[in-house]
Amino acid sequence: MDIYPRGYDGFDSFPKKAVEMPPTYVLVIALGFVGVAACFWMYMGLHLVAPVPRDPRRSEKTFTTILPDGTRSEPRDLPCWIDKWSAEKEVAKRKQGTSSSTPLPDIPIDAAELFISVVVPAYNEEERLGGMLEEAVAYLQERYGDAHAGAGGKYTREEKSTGGNAGWEILIVSDGSTDKTVDTALAFAKEHQLSQHPVPVPGPRTPKPTTSTHIPHGSIRVVELEQNRGKGGAVTHGMRHVRGQYVVFADADGASRFSDLDSLVEGCRSVEDKKGRGVAIGSRAHLVGSEAVVKRSKLRNFLMHSFHLLLYLLTPRATARIKDTQCGFKLFSRSTLPFIVPYMHSEGWIFDVEMLMLAESANINMVEVAIGWKEVMGSKLNVMWDSLGMAWGLAVLRLAWGLGVYKKE
Numbered sequence: 505m506d507i508y509p510r511g512y513d514g515f516d517s518f519p520k521k522a523v524e525m526p527p528t529y530v531l532v533i534a535l536g537f538v539g540v541a542a543c544f545w546m547y548m549g550l551h552l553v554a555p556v557p558r559d560p561r562r563s564e565k566t567f568t569t570i571l572p573d574g575t576r577s578e579p580r581d582l583p584c585w586i587d588k589w590s591a592e593k594e595v596a597k598r599k600q601g602t603s604s605s606t607p608l609p610d611i612p613i614d615a616a617e618l619f620i621s622v623v624v625p626a627y628n629e630e631e632r633l634g635g636m637l638e639e640a641v642a643y644l645q646e647r648y649g650d651a652h653a654g655a656g657g658k659y660t661r662e663e664k665s666t667g668g669n670a671g672w673e674i675l676i677v678s679d680g681s682t683d684k685t686v687d688t689a690l691a692f693a694k695e696h697q698l699s700q701h702p703v704p705v706p707g708p709r710t711p712k713p714t715t716s717t718h719i720p721h722g723s724i725r726v727v728e729l730e731q732n733r734g735k736g737g738a739v740t741h742g743m744r745h746v747r748g749q750y751v752v753f754a755d756a757d758g759a760s761r762f763s764d765l766d767s768l769v770e771g772c773r774s775v776e777d778k779k780g781r782g783v784a785i786g787s788r789a790h791l792v793g794s795e796a797v798v799k800r801s802k803l804r805n806f807l808m809h810s811f812h813l814l815l816y817l818l819t820p821r822a823t824a825r826i827k828d829t830q831c832g833f834k835l836f837s838r839s840t841l842p843f844i845v846p847y848m849h850s851e852g853w854i855f856d857v858e859m860l861m862l863a864e865s866a867n868i869n870m871v872e873v874a875i876g877w878k879e880v881m882g883s884k885l886n887v888m889w890d891s892l893g894m895a896w897g898l899a900v901l902r903l904a905w906g907l908g909v910y911k912k913e
């Protein structure tokens with residue numbers, strides 16, 4: 505059937521009327537306005553979506569440990585280098601006045617009290633934490649010795665100068681855990697402090713351990729965040745309260761081979777600048793193609809490669825060159841901390857990238873060190889959602905840096 509009225513012969517039969525275009529300069533001005541408005545709203549929107557870490561609550565600035573008689577301590581004030589440092593910085597700023605454009609001089613932080621601090625972010629880790637701690641304390645005690653006695657371990661005695669610091673501490677930051685993570689940590693500390701031959705706890709690398717390590721009292725401290733913040737929030741909180749000359753963070757599941765810690769310390773020392781600043785990044789890049797990585801789901805590997813591409817495109821040069829930014833085993837020398845920790849924003853999985861970008865922006869040398877790794881059952885990472893979250897987090901982070909929403913002040 506013919507559905508068009510008689511006489512219709514296509515568009516050409518419509519009356520032709522010339523549409524009058526506005527002059528080019530009007531178009532350019534209008535486009536300019538749209539561009540400026542878009543930037544303005546993006547900038548305002550960024551302020552809304554860019555994470556701003558909340559201040560620590562009173563109880564989060566305390567820790568619990570096991571006393572020499574085996575009882576659980578009352579919450580005690582957690583030593584905190586950053587509070588004193590921030591106050592001194594404020595005073596220096598005021599003295600200098602707002603009009604001065606000369607950069608503030610570096611303000612040093614409290615001196616180290618021991619050789620190494622291990623920060624362990626732990627979110628509902630009652631199952632996995634014990635095995636990780638078993639492996640960690642065996643290594644720490646043997647290598648770095650007893651902080652109380654001032655007696656060093658093998659590393660301190662035989663190998664390198666440690667600036668007079670011996671000993672170690674573990675700071676477990678329970679990230680709003682709702683299971684028995686805290687009790688597990690303190691029960692482990694009690695058993696390993698009181699008994700000369702504690703009952704060993706199986707871990708990912710030693711499913712049937714035969715020996716265990718007696719540890720000095722107070723070397724394991726537990727801090728509890730009132731609400732879950734995410735791995736980045738937990739690690740940053742821990743790093744604000746460390747006493748070590750070196751600081752490493754490690755996952756609670758024991759996925760990284762703890763005995764690779766010395767390689768991180770050595771790696772860091774090899775790149776430290778005159779101010780003693782350096783970062784050593786545990787890396788699993790050499791394992792790509794190996795069983796550990798191939799065993800992961802195809803989706804996880806695909807997302808990993810996409811994330812690498814995004815990182816390469818979005819991050820500045822030195823950070824983009826790091827092959828494995830996400831490894832949960834990174835070490836910082838103490839004098840590096842005030843260039844990174846006070847300026848952290850990311851609460852979730854993308855925090856590693858922010859740490860590296862901050863190090864890069866302060867011209868701190870970074871080195872990647874190959875470490876052993878074992879996928880451990882029970883990961884709470886949701887591959888799909890957390891990957892999307894990381895991509896979003898990275899974009900927000902990059903924009904917030906680029907547009908001056910995040911400042912180093």
Ligand SMILES: Nc1nc2c(ncn2[C@@H]2O[C@H](COP(=O)(O)OP(=O)(O)O)[C@@H](O)[C@H]2O)c(=O)[nH]1
Nearest residue numbers: 625626627679734735738755756757883884885
């Ligand atoms: N999933 C998760 N892990 C957290 C959180 N806060 C701290 N963590 C710790 O982050 C570390 C890595 O977590 P894991 O689930 O093993 O992730 P994966 O190794 O990337 O698969 C562990 O020590 C967790 O306990 C959180 O909010 N969610």
Ligand SMILES: [Mg+2]
Nearest residue numbers: 755757759883
């Ligand atoms: Mg893990």
